[in-house]
Amino acid sequence: IGSGGTTHDNDASKSVVVLAESDPAERESLEMFASPDALEGEQNLIGFDDDDDHNFDDDGDAPDQRNDGGNDAFRTGTARPAGWSDYQSAWLDALGDNMDPDNEDHGELAFALNKKKSVGGDATATVGGDDILMDDEDLEVNHPGGKRALLAQRKKDREDDLEFPDEVAVEEEGSARDRYARYRSLKSFRKSHWDPKENLPETYGAAYHFASFKATQKDVMVDMNDMKEFVMKRALAAGGVSGGKGKDGDVEMDDEESLDEEDEAMIRACVPCGAYVTITLEGVSPSTYARLSPDSIVSAVALLPHENKVSVLHMGLSQTSKCDRDNEVPTKSKDVLTFRCGWRTWKSRPIFSQNNINSDKHKFERFMPTDGAFFATTVFGPVTYSPCPVLMFRESENHEGDGKKRELLAHGSVIGADADRIVLKRIILTGYPTRVHKRHATVKYMFYNPEDVKWFQPAGLTTKHGLQGNIVESVGDHGVMKCLFNAPIKQHDTVCLPLYKRVYPKFAPVDEEQDGDANSFTKHFIVL
Secondary structure (H helix, E strand, O other): OEEEOOOOOOOOOOOEEEOOOOOOOOOOOOOOOOOOOOOOOOOOOOOOOOOOOOOOOOOOOOOOOOOOOOOOOOOOOOOEEOOOOHHHHOOHHHHOOOOOHHHEEOOHHHHHHHOOEEEOOOOEEEEOOEEEEOOHHHOOOOOHHHHHHHHHHHHHHHHHHHHOOOEEOOOOOOOHHHHOOOOEOOOOOOOOOOOOOOOOOHHHHHOOOOOOHHHHHHHHHHHHHHHHHHHHHHHHHHOOOOOOEOOOOOEOOOOOOOOOHHHHHHHHOOOOOOOOEEOOOOOOOHHHHHOOOOOOOOOOOOOOOOOOOEEEEEEEEEOOOOOOOOOOOOOEOOOOEEEEEOOEEEEEEOEEEOOOOOOOEEEEEOEOOOOOOEEEEEEEEEOOOOOOEEEEEEEEEOOOOOOEEEEEEEEEEEEEEOOOOEEEEEEEEEEEEEEEEOOEEEEEOOOOOHHHHHHOOOOEEEEOOOOEEEEEEEEOOOOEEEEEEOOOOOOOOOEEEEEEEEOOOEEOOOOOOOOOOOOOHHHHOOOO
């Protein structure tokens, strides 16, 4: 940082005085993302990644349907009998070459039988008998019919979620133990233990984790206040005031008061307030410089320690009368939204949840609560110390066709940065008692095969009238089961089986071209 001198009419030369210079040895790393050791600590289970096409994502939805011929595209295989899979065709060498040429293919039939059926163009996909809503970024702009189908499906899902919260139905031909393999039962939502480090996604390995964010923030604020006090005392001492009290009654710094080397170095690096300076930056890429408009105003803001690092932020938001209340388009978790936190702006795909004070687990909300309800938002973003105001926007197409408009959805403040905050998504499997005798009941329509009944037998049951129970045994071959409850059950009661799994936020897609790297999000997370 250098100060600009005066320029005379007849002399174009300028005097430059270097006020402060960055020391590479003392400079804080500018790397936004962590680089964890893949061979150290607990490893994630294989097959449970967010991008695994054989699993459902954290929202319980089907994996993204790509139109670019990615993992869902057919790949020609070796010749095999019609209908054989790749695994079966691997044994062809042991069967010999005596195959009927008229009854063979290259995997086309197996691919067609296993391919997921699509409903309504690119808007929805049918998996397990349920219409799964896809994300907005998966739709083509030139498909208005698909967008209308998406909006209609989202409204229907919102109405169903309000009328029957978290309730799902098991398909008769499907297997509940496979469809909900990632879910588990909890005896008590508030008291049951859930390991916060268990089976974390790869994106959490790139985010910084704090052992105690409150303690870190307290230490940072104490250091900044001490530095401010030292600088003020040094400025007053340089102005000819030593000892005694200042205008505000603060005791001034004596000449005998000494500082350690670190404080002295930080004080020497400070620039007096009101000084006209020229700032020189290094390492600015041409693409970053190209984003700056020559007519725009550039602001330089000092960052506190750790504020240039990416972590998992939590925000307390609400939708008030000052927000744009467009109830015609419900806002779903993991939609691409824009966040204005203090002076920084970025895009991300957050998840909404309740903010339970007396519990370390928080219930996931499929849609953003409206009408002034308070809720928590979990999002990937740069570390920001609380309290800091937050504005959440949604970009939508303008009806006049002149670009996109930005709608204010909610506002609030930052709660903190904690990657160990657990957000659990709940689903409820429901069944109906057909035969009732005191505390015993025969329940149907929850499962449709005995294997599912045996799989979920250790899980506890509840009813909508407040009873507690458990599965005793399976009856027959159609998923009927005998259940025992802690009190006599009514014939018109509904038996519920609550299951939970942990969900995580996601990074927003970027408009720039991906370089094919699996960790490309570490290079394209843009903070404005």
